[in-house]
Amino acid sequence: MTIAYACILLMGLFPYVAAGIAKKDFEQYDNSMPRQWLAKQTGFRARANAAQANLFESLPLFFAAVIIASISHAPQTKIDLLAVGFMIARIAYLICYVANWPTARSIVWLLGLLCVITIFFQI
Template structure:
């Protein structure tokens, strides 16, 4: 397994970390209606849930970029570097979202998108 493919696996699991943070302590958690419970949350729980949604939304673009670059035989070291850059950006993004640092979060988001777009230019 390449580093980039390991990044795909990691990114596939990262949204679940965000939702775990949103459900931290399960105060009043309703497992029968988890989405409705999450929709009513405020503060860090609401931000973690929003981060979860955004993390899921970013997956197809990232997965496609890594796979297409790999199939096109782009240099593996560059694919790995850009994939790791994206993963690190998304981890910092999650931290910024939960901490309520919107400007920093947007800058980190931009860095992540640049990594993904750059993967396409490796082809």
């Protein structure tokens, strides 16, 4: 397994970290109606839930970039480095989102997107 493929696996699971933060401590969490419960949340829980949605939304383009670059025989080292860069940016994104640092969040979001776009240009 390449580093980039490991990043695909880790990033595929990462939105569930955000979901766990949104449901932190599970106090009065209603598992029979989780979406309605989450919709009523405020503060870091609401931000973590929003981050979860965005983390899921970013996956298809990242997955496609890595897979297409790999089957096109782009330099694996470059794919790996950019995939790790994307992963670091997305981890920072979640931290910034939960901490309510909107400017930093936007910057790391852009850095992650640039990593994905750059993977496509390795082909």
